[in-house]
Amino acid sequence: MDAREIAALADRIVEGRRSRKPMDLAGATASLSEADSYKVQFAVHDRLTADGSDRMAGWKVALTLPSQYEPMKLSGPVFAGIYQSGVRPSGTVFEKGWPIKAGIECEMVARLAKDAPAGQRYTAGSIKPFVGNLYCGSEVVENRYTDVAKLSGPGRIADDVLQAACIIGTEIENWQSLDFAAVKGRSEFDGKEIGAGPGTNVMGGALISLAWLANKLIEHGVHLKAGDLVLTGSVHPPVFLSGPGVAKTEFVGLGGASITVR
Numbered sequence: 001m002d003a004r005e006i007a008a009l010a011d012r013i014v015e016g017r018r019s020r021k022p023m024d025l026a027g028a029t030a031s032l033s034e035a036d037s038y039k040v041q042f043a044v045h046d047r048l049t050a051d052g053s054d055r056m057a058g059w060k061v062a063l064t065l066p067s068q069y070e071p072m073k074l075s076g077p078v079f080a081g082i083y084q085s086g087v088r089p090s091g092t093v094f095e096k097g098w099p100i101k102a103g104i105e106c107e108m109v110a111r112l113a114k115d116a117p118a119g120q121r122y123t124a125g126s127i128k129p130f131v132g133n134l135y136c137g138s139e140v141v142e143n144r145y146t147d148v149a150k151l152s153g154p155g156r157i158a159d160d161v162l163q164a165a166c167i168i169g170t171e172i173e174n175w176q177s178l179d180f181a182a183v184k185g186r187s188e189f190d191g192k193e194i195g196a197g198p199g200t201n202v203m204g205g206a207l208i209s210l211a212w213l214a215n216k217l218i219e220h221g222v223h224l225k226a227g228d229l230v231l232t233g234s235v236h237p238p239v240f241l242s243g244p245g246v247a248k249t250e251f252v253g254l255g256g257a258s259i260t261v262r
Contacts, residue, residue, distance in 0.1 A: 001036045010043035013159050016144070017048070020098055024146045029155030034074060037154035038220060044160065045081050057084040058112075058229035059217070060139060061209045062161045063153075064202050068237065072153030077203060079213055080160035082229055086140075090169040090257035099142035099164040102241050102261050105234030106185040106195065106249040108206045109137035109168055116224040122214040124207035130224070131210070134175040138187070138249040138257045139231045140165035141238045162238065166231055170255020180205030184252040185235035190245040197235035206232040 001009075009028060016023035032040070049055050063069040064077045094102060113132030116122065142164035145151055156162065172178065183199035203209040209232045214224050224230070241247060241261055250256035 001032070001039070006036065006039050006043055009040050009158065010047055013040070013044050014047045017159075020100065022100060022146045023144055025155055025159065026145070026147060026150035026152070029152055029158060032152065032154040032158060034154050034157065037157035040158035041080060041160060042220075044158065048083065054083050054085045056081055057087050057166070058082040059213055059224070060161065060163055060166070060231035061203075061213050061233040064209060064233040069153065072156070074153040077209070077212065077233070078153075078157050078161055079216055080157065080163050082163060082166050082231065086163070086165035087229060088165050088167055088259075090137075090167055091259075092165075092167065093260040094140070094165075094262060096262045099140060099144070101143040102164065103141040103143065103162070103238040104187050104189070104195070104241065104247045104249065104259070105139040105141060105238050106187045106197075106236060106251070107137055107139050107231045107234050108172075108251070109135040109166060110206070110210055110230045110232055111135070112224050112226055112228040112230070114226045116214045118218045118223060122211040124205065124211050127207060127211040127214055128176065134172045134206075135168050136170040136172060136249070136251045136255040136257060137231070138167040138169070138247075138259070139163070139234065140167060140259060143240055166229055167257045167259055168229075169249070169257025172254050180207055183254065185249065186252070187236065187239060187247065187249045189239075189241055189247045194239045195236035199235060201235045202233035209233045
């Protein structure tokens with residue numbers, strides 16, 4: 001895609017996002033390459049924050065397992081932006097109309113204490129000193145499409161991989177000594193479990209995915225910054241909620257978060 005085509009697609013996505021009506025992006029993104037999809041995503045970020053009414057709050061890691069990204073013909077896990085307007089505390093109530101169709105993912109949320117600039121290749125061990133806080137949280141994803149099943153992997157990247165909100169729950173004390181591979185996460189809706197999985201589903205552990213993100217962003221000319229929030233990846237695939245109700249996520253023995261959808 002040339003610059004004009006990238007701009008036009010970004011404009012279309014932003015218009016659809018702001019309308020809060022289901023979008024039909026399948027055709028427009030069918031031939032989009034993975035490389036160009038990130039160019040579109042960054043252009044979307046610029047447009048949604050240009051007037052100062054919103055700002056970038058951080059990043060998310062998604063599609064952390066081969067069983068998730070390979071069917072979409074993607075080279076590996078992906079990243080997308082988080083907006084300040086979507087950062088919410090546990091207990092948040094989402095009124096009818098947004099998200100259009102909400103889903104839940106059980107994730108740990110990291111808050112960066114300092115910049116992680118270019119100049120080194122980050123690992124789970126070397127990224128640890130850059131983390132200030134770690135929380136049990138969740139991601140609220142949104143099916144904002146007329147037919148999400150037809151949306152390509154690059155199409156999802158271009159539109160921030162279904163991102164709607166970042167929910168911050170219980171702060172994890174002494175997380176530095178936590179065995180991230182051994183943690184167990186689960187989600188429930190109106191008291192019924194709808195998803196669960198081990199920490200290994202997040203690229204082997206949340207700090208591994210965080211290091212991957214730090215390196216990947218540098219490849220794209222940006223870097224993690226102090227204050228950034230990072231949704232490190234879900235222990236289970238997104239589960240879209242069947243209607244209004246209360247969704248909860250939990251990391252067993254550590255804490256959790258909840259939302260209410262009207």
